[in-house]
Amino acid sequence: MSMTREQTEALISEVLEVYPEKAKKDRKKHLAANDTSLEQSKKCITSNRKSLPGVMTIRGCAYAGSKGVVWGPIKDMIHISHGPVGCGQYSRAGRRNYYVGTTGVNSFGTMNFTSDFQEKDIVFGGDKKLTKLIEEVEQLFPLHNGISVQSECPIGLIGDDIEAVSKKSAVVINKPIIPVRCEGFRGVSQSLGHHIANDAIRDWVLDKRDGQAYESTPYDVAIIGDYNIGGDAWATRVILEEMGLRVVAQWSGDGTLAEMMNTPKVKLNLLHCYRSMNYISRHMEEKYGIPYMEYNFFGPTKIIESIRKIAAFFDDSVKEKSEAVIARYQPMMDEIVAKYKPRLQGKKVMLYVGGLRPRHVIGAYEDLGMEVIGTGYEFAHNDDYDRTIKEMGDATLLYDDVTGFELEEFVKKIKPDLVGSGIKEKYIFQKMGIPLRQMHSWDYSGPYHGYDGFAIFARDMDIALSSPVWSKLTPPWKTAPASAEEKKAA
Amino acid sequence: MANIMIRQAENGGLSFYLPKRDLEASIESIEFDTPEKWGGELKLDNGGSYYIDPIAKPPRLPISLRAKRLGAAED
Numbered sequence: 001m002s003m004t005r006e007q008t009e010a011l012i013s014e015v016l017e018v019y020p021e022k023a024k025k026d027r028k029k030h031l032a033a034n035d036t037s038l039e040q041s042k043k044c045i046t047s048n049r050k051s052l053p054g055v056m057t058i059r060g061c062a063y064a065g066s067k068g069v070v071w072g073p074i075k076d077m078i079h080i081s082h083g084p085v086g087c088g089q090y091s092r093a094g095r096r097n098y099y100v101g102t103t104g105v106n107s108f109g110t111m112n113f114t115s116d117f118q119e120k121d122i123v124f125g126g127d128k129k130l131t132k133l134i135e136e137v138e139q140l141f142p143l144h145n146g147i148s149v150q151s152e153c154p155i156g157l158i159g160d161d162i163e164a165v166s167k168k169s170a171v172v173i174n175k176p177i178i179p180v181r182c183e184g185f186r187g188v189s190q191s192l193g194h195h196i197a198n199d200a201i202r203d204w205v206l207d208k209r210d211g212q213a214y215e216s217t218p219y220d221v222a223i224i225g226d227y228n229i230g231g232d233a234w235a236t237r238v239i240l241e242e243m244g245l246r247v248v249a250q251w252s253g254d255g256t257l258a259e260m261m262n263t264p265k266v267k268l269n270l271l272h273c274y275r276s277m278n279y280i281s282r283h284m285e286e287k288y289g290i291p292y293m294e295y296n297f298f299g300p301t302k303i304i305e306s307i308r309k310i311a312a313f314f315d316d317s318v319k320e321k322s323e324a325v326i327a328r329y330q331p332m333m334d335e336i337v338a339k340y341k342p343r344l345q346g347k348k349v350m351l352y353v354g355g356l357r358p359r360h361v362i363g364a365y366e367d368l369g370m371e372v373i374g375t376g377y378e379f380a381h382n383d384d385y386d387r388t389i390k391e392m393g394d395a396t397l398l399y400d401d402v403t404g405f406e407l408e409e410f411v412k413k414i415k416p417d418l419v420g421s422g423i424k425e426k427y428i429f430q431k432m433g434i435p436l437r438q439m440h441s442w443d444y445s446g447p448y449h450g451y452d453g454f455a456i457f458a459r460d461m462d463i464a465l466s467s468p469v470w471s472k473l474t475p476p477w478k479t480a481p482a483s484a485e486e487k488k489a490a
Numbered sequence: 491m492a493n494i495m496i497r498q499a500e501n502g503g504l505s506f507y508l509p510k511r512d513l514e515a516s517i518e519s520i521e522f523d524t525p526e527k528w529g530g531e532l533k534l535d536n537g538g539s540y541y542i543d544p545i546a547k548p549p550r551l552p553i554s555l556r557a558k559r560l561g562a563a564e565d
Contacts (some may be wrong), residue, residue: 040535048512381512381514
């Protein structure tokens with residue numbers, strides 16, 4: 001029983017009722033009933049605008065987009081959170097970007113390096129401190145392969161010249177040091193941070209091995225925009241390697257600086273998170289003539305579709321192997337669907353996540369017989385909604401940069417069986433009696449990508465929905481009086 | 491003047507990208523489209539229009555160019 005267009009629109013206006021006139025007008029543009037006949041999302045939804053002051057948004061900042069998302073997972077580099085201590089510390093290791101290596105020796109993914117700004121650094125500038133910090137880093141962690149300087153807000157405000165320090169210190173330690181101007185106040189959300197981070201990679205990393213000898217094969221590919229959350233990139237890599245492709249680089253989950261420098265030698269860039277890494281893919285397409293393609297490794301239907309689409313770029317040997325991969329995993333997938341579909345059939349899901357998942361995971365839910373009745377992005381742009389419109393059913397609810405109040409009201413009214421969102425929503429909805437799976441960090445589970453991931457995805461959704469706790473929401477003294485009387489009688 | 495990038499879209503048409511504003515749109519019409527003269531006014535599907543100096547048709551897309559804004563997209 002999905003809602004009609006009128007019902008969805010009525011729901012939106014009902015929820016918007018509490019806002020003052022001006023806020024209502026602004027928020028109305030960000031909420032819409034999906035219209036699958038539209039080619040362009042801007043006809044129904046506005047995105048990538050400044051959040052309304054006074055409402056609860058769950059967006060991040062440019063620093064979060066650069067340090068947290070794009071740069072952070074590069075394991076053999078040290079990422080200095082340049083500025084006060086909090087930004088780095090409170091975001092430390094939160095995204096669960098898995099990697100192989102010895103932390104503190106040759107990998108630094110879960111560690112926090114910060115210049116810990118104090119008042120005197122704001123007054124006198126932090127450049128000297130940064131120079132000293134880089135010297136210390138080099139002394140204490142000699143096996144790192146490079147440093148990135150991730151600016152926090154004060155750096156831009158006081159006008160420190162981190163580029164000069166980076167260039168100077170890079171000569172001293174003889175390793176690349178990359179200044180990233182990702183001050184948190186830039187842009188309306190983390191999305192600009194992704195862009196800035198991509199541009200920094202373009203300017204400081206990508207072309208450093210151009211012209212060097214490299215033994216390439218016709219099957220070289222790079223995984224772009226997979227951050228290896230809970231091992232996602234590994235699950236993806238297994239499939240690609242079974243298809244006969246050689247994965248040269250992982251951007252940036254479990255990735256290294258050398259991999260990034262070698263990426264211009266690949267034949268095809270496989271782009272998973274379009275929002276955060278289309279910038280570098282475009283650049284490589286123009287400069288090196290490497291085509292890029294988006295793919296989706298959530299759920300067997302989309303995996304098969306993507307495998308065939310990837311194979312189409314290569315010769316027949318890859319195509320044959322791809323079909324073999326599909327055939328090999330099909331029985332395993334059938335078994336999972338046979339096990340979980342009867343338990344999950346017809347359940348309704350609402351999503352509110354970040355870059356690609358609000359549309360990519362729809363296929364995986366549909367494979368399990370579930371229906372996505374509402375979806376939205378924190379920081380998407382119009383082109384993301386263009387893609388989403390086609391994935392979602394007609395008259396389903398779309399919400400951009402939804403506020404805490406709106407999302408709660410939508411969930412109260414629509415009553416989905418499951419919500420997929422983040423930690424900040426988790427306990428609100430679970431206390432309301434609606435199961436929630438975190439779709440940012442896979443709720444400390446994962447991977448969810450690839451064939452291996454789908455098995456875990458299906459199990460996790462079943463765990464969330466079928467937990468006996470949901471039948472205990474009404475305390476025993478409030479259960480139906482009939483049963484109480486029965487007890488008395490007995 | 492703004493830097494823009496024109497690339498071949500998957501559906502065979504041309505797509506327009508303005509990095510400064512992260513704006514993506516498809517190009518509905520291009521004023522000159524011959525091997526010798528390529529460019530001129532670009533009409534976008536979002537209602538905006540831009541002008542690029544006509545050049546010889548580029549052998550390979552995507553290409554980054556300088557463009558002048560003629561009409562902004564309605565917001």
